[in-house]
Amino acid sequence: MDLPSYYDPGALVSVLTTQPIDRLLDYRAPEGGLAQGAFVQVPLGPRQVMGVVWGPGQGNYDASKIRAVTKVLDVAPMRDEMREFLIRAGDYTLTPMNAMLRLATRAPGLSDPPSMQKVYRAGAEEPDRMTDARRRVLDVLRDYGGLSFTLKELSEMAGVSTGVVKGLVTQGAVREEQAPRDTPYPRMDTDRHGKPLTDSQAAAAAHLERGMRAGTYGTTLLRGVTGSGKTEVYLEAVAACLAQGRQALVLLPEIALSEQFLIRVEQRFGAKPVEWHSGVTMTERRRAWKMVGQGQAELVIGARSALFLPFRDLGLIVVDEEHDTSYKQEDGALYSARDMSVLRASIAGARVVLASATPSLESWANADAGKYDRIDLDARFGTAVLPEMRAIDMRNEQMQPGRWISPSLARAVRSRMEKGEQSLLFLNRRGYAPVTLCRACGEQISCDHCDASMVEHRFLKRLICHQCGDSKPVPEACPKCEVEGKLAPIGPGVERLAEEVEAVFPEARVAVLSSDLFSSARALKAAIAEIAEGEVDIIIGTQLVAKGHNFPKLTLVGVIDSDLGLQGSDLRAAERTFQLMRQVAGRAGRADIPGEALLQTHQPEHPVIRAILSGDEEEFWRAEAEARRAAGMPPYGRLAAVILSASDPQAAFAAGQELARRAGPLNAVQAQVFGPAAAPIARIRGRHRVRMLVKADKGVALQGAMAQWVGQLRPDKDLRVAVDIDPQSFF
Numbered sequence: 027m028d029l030p031s032y033y034d035p036g037a038l039v040s041v042l043t044t045q046p047i048d049r050l051l052d053y054r055a056p057e058g059g060l061a062q063g064a065f066v067q068v069p070l071g072p073r074q075v076m077g078v079v080w081g082p083g084q085g086n087y088d089a090s091k092i093r094a095v096t097k098v099l100d101v102a103p104m105r106d107e108m109r110e111f112l113i114r115a116g117d118y119t120l121t122p123m124n125a126m127l128r129l130a131t132r133a134p135g136l137s138d139p140p141s142m143q144k145v146y147r148a149g150a151e152e153p154d155r156m157t158d159a160r161r162r163v164l165d166v167l168r169d170y171g172g173l174s175f176t177l178k179e180l181s182e183m184a185g186v187s188t189g190v191v192k193g194l195v196t197q198g199a200v201r202e203e204q205a206p207r208d209t210p211y212p213r214m215d216t217d218r219h220g221k222p223l224t225d226s227q228a229a230a231a232a233h234l235e236r237g238m239r240a241g242t243y244g245t246t247l248l249r250g251v252t253g254s255g256k257t258e259v260y261l262e263a264v265a266a267c268l269a270q271g272r273q274a275l276v277l278l279p280e281i282a283l284s285e286q287f288l289i290r291v292e293q294r295f296g297a298k299p300v301e302w303h304s305g306v307t308m309t310e311r312r313r314a315w316k317m318v319g320q321g322q323a324e325l326v327i328g329a330r331s332a333l334f335l336p337f338r339d340l341g342l343i344v345v346d347e348e349h350d351t352s353y354k355q356e357d358g359a360l361y362s363a364r365d366m367s368v369l370r371a372s373i374a375g376a377r378v379v380l381a382s383a384t385p386s387l388e389s390w391a392n393a394d395a396g397k398y399d400r401i402d403l404d405a406r407f408g409t410a411v412l413p414e415m416r417a418i419d420m421r422n423e424q425m426q427p428g429r430w431i432s433p434s435l436a437r438a439v440r441s442r443m444e445k446g447e448q449s450l451l452f453l454n455r456r457g458y459a460p461v462t463l464c465r466a467c468g469e470q471i472s473c474d475h476c477d478a479s480m481v482e483h484r485f486l487k488r489l490i491c492h493q494c495g496d497s498k499p500v501p502e503a504c505p506k507c508e509v510e511g512k513l514a515p516i517g518p519g520v521e522r523l524a525e526e527v528e529a530v531f532p533e534a535r536v537a538v539l540s541s542d543l544f545s546s547a548r549a550l551k552a553a554i555a556e557i558a559e560g561e562v563d564i565i566i567g568t569q570l571v572a573k574g575h576n577f578p579k580l581t582l583v584g585v586i587d588s589d590l591g592l593q594g595s596d597l598r599a600a601e602r603t604f605q606l607m608r609q610v611a612g613r614a615g616r617a618d619i620p621g622e623a624l625l626q627t628h629q630p631e632h633p634v635i636r637a638i639l640s641g642d643e644e645e646f647w648r649a650e651a652e653a654r655r656a657a658g659m660p661p662y663g664r665l666a667a668v669i670l671s672a673s674d675p676q677a678a679f680a681a682g683q684e685l686a687r688r689a690g691p692l693n694a695v696q697a698q699v700f701g702p703a704a705a706p707i708a709r710i711r712g713r714h715r716v717r718m719l720v721k722a723d724k725g726v727a728l729q730g731a732m733a734q735w736v737g738q739l740r741p742d743k744d745l746r747v748a749v750d751i752d753p754q755s756f757f
């Protein structure tokens with residue numbers, strides 16, 4: 027597209043705003059003119075809103091009524107590459123452009139004038155007395171040339187208290203000055219050496235570095251079991267990217283938990299990378315957004331939304347744990363950060379590394395079809411081997427009622443405790459009990475707003491709905507029959523399992539890792555550090571523990587209910603169970619101590635359980651791929667979902683039936699429509715939900731047909747319509 031690069035004062039420009047308006051608005055360029063892509067503040071009715079200059083004005087408004095741009099923001103204009111990415115990502119996910127722009131401007135205060143802060147740089151004087159701490163401060167300042175740092179940055183990098191820096195200021199050895207708050211980030215040092223690599227790691231790193239040097243788009247699936255060193259390998263690709271002067275982005279799930287990861291990156295490159303996730307302060311977000319746009323932030327470690335940062339020259343995107351379901355945004359704009367990474371890289375001429383111990387079937391199939399290269403890192407770092415995995419057949423265990431730890435598993439835990447090693451008991455269920463039942467009348471306590479059972483959280487002394495978050499105190503009497511003292515917990519959650527552990531192993535030091543038990547990311551980090559230092563004998567955890575924490579003393583993993591994920595009609599139930607079990611099992615055993623994983627199951631002959639135990643992952647993927655291919659399901663066919671919700675169940679159904687009747691646009695591309703049917707969770711937050719599923723052949727241009735099809739519905743104030751292209755969940 028040929029767009030002018032600059033607009034003279036008074037010229038008509040069209041502006042895309044972040045407001046939910048489905049068209050561009052014309053304004054006049056202000057005094058001084060403005061650049062194509064400039065971020066601007068414009069008047070809209072009585073308000074001032076943010077937008078971006080999208081192109082020349084259309085001139086289809088009364089010229090005398092066109093207002094001027096209020097101001098041009100002091101940030102780098104949007105680049106063509108970013109603009110194209112937003113357009114194509116919006117087209118793919120059927121997300122309106124104003125919502126795409128909101129994703130791309132998730133930093134507060136972009137329109138504020140630059141604020142000032144104190145920064146520190148090398149001064150002219152020598153300190154009267156040199157101490158180790160003082161020397162470290164001066165070394166940091168010297169190593170980074172003339173750069174200045176905030177007090178916090180400088181004291182952290184030097185490993186000294188802020189008082190040491192302040193002392194040097196008094197002596198004139200360090201200068202304190204005012205500078206704009208949004209300062210460039212410290213440079214990454216790519217000359218430092220990473221950890222020594224094994225031969226296979228070095229070969230993998232060399233492959234990625236060659237790709238980096240090619241300077242063109244390409245995607246590599248980096249498959250490596252836990253402990254295979256895949257992080258070290260892709261950090262070499264990051265180093266190669268930064269050495270070329272390009273920027274790199276590493277996406278991680280659950281970023282708040284990655285303190286250990288950030289430390290590794292800092293050790294590798296000698297400076298902290300930019301962090302981008304919900305735990306980052308507002309000021310820091312704004313600084314990150316601006317500096318990324320100016321090319322003064324080289325390496326970003328972030329959650330999925332970091333993909334929408336305005337990189338100036340993005341050379342590499344690493345998607346770590348690429349199979350993780352949290353890469354799919356399930357609210358608002360429904361996009362998969364993994365798939366959109368590939369799109370962005372293909373536009374930017376960047377490389378993508380998809381890293382996982384248990385890749386998604388989509389990525390496996392793309393590698394199988396030759397669209398991605400694939401590197402396998404099988405050897406664990408050092409001499410360790412994968413944990414030995416065995417099933418505990420629960421049909422042969424003597425279980426007491428209300429107990430979930432089998433005698434076989436209890437024996438294994440005890441023997442680890444005797445050796446001073448740690449055990450992890452894995453149960454992917456938060457809370458105390460998933461169901462609360464009245465023993466007098468059989469009533470099951472469910473949420474008032476959702477079609478879901480209330481989960482007892484004894485630690486919080488409340489019943490919580492995991493769908494909408496609503497909670498209420500645990501009642502004394504049954505809400506239906508009003509009989510007191512008859513409400514009973516049914517089934518285990520991690521809190522109840524903790525109670526059992528305390529009864530069975532009274533001498534054990536126990537930690538429960540469940541996201542809802544920590545008030546802050548900091549508290550969770552502290553708990554993780556305590557476990558890593560060996561202060562805990564038994565860890566009880568949900569899915570939270572499946573993600574890359576290193577617990578060197580952990581040698582036994584017991585999966586309380588391996589069958590949990592196998593039920594349900596989800597297309598990916600088998601794939602997800604397989605991934606989760608393999609990952610959790612991979613937590614056991616490190617360098618020199620072999621690990622063991624025991625899976626409690628009632629169906630040891632189930633194909634997924636057998637595949638997990640046999641460790642033959644290729645066989646599992648081939649079988650799963652074959653089944654999907656035969657059924658025409660993703661990744662060998664295409665799916666899209668429509669979720670209709672309304673406060674009146676009839677209204678949601680009627681809309682669905684109307685869509686079903688008017689399926690012409692879908693018939694035209696030979697797509698099939700299923701539904702309307704009540705969604706598996708038929709009511710969330712008081713809204714009744716109806717799902718429709720559309721299935722098409724792989725080559726079909728589904729988005730256009732979907733947009734036309736759904737566009738036939740008359741929007742009204744109660745009915746909400748969400749379109750989910752490539753749905754990952756089916757609730």
Ligand SMILES: [Zn+2]
Nearest residue numbers: 464467504507
């Ligand atoms: Zn009752």
Ligand SMILES: [Zn+2]
Nearest residue numbers: 473476491494
């Ligand atoms: Zn609810």
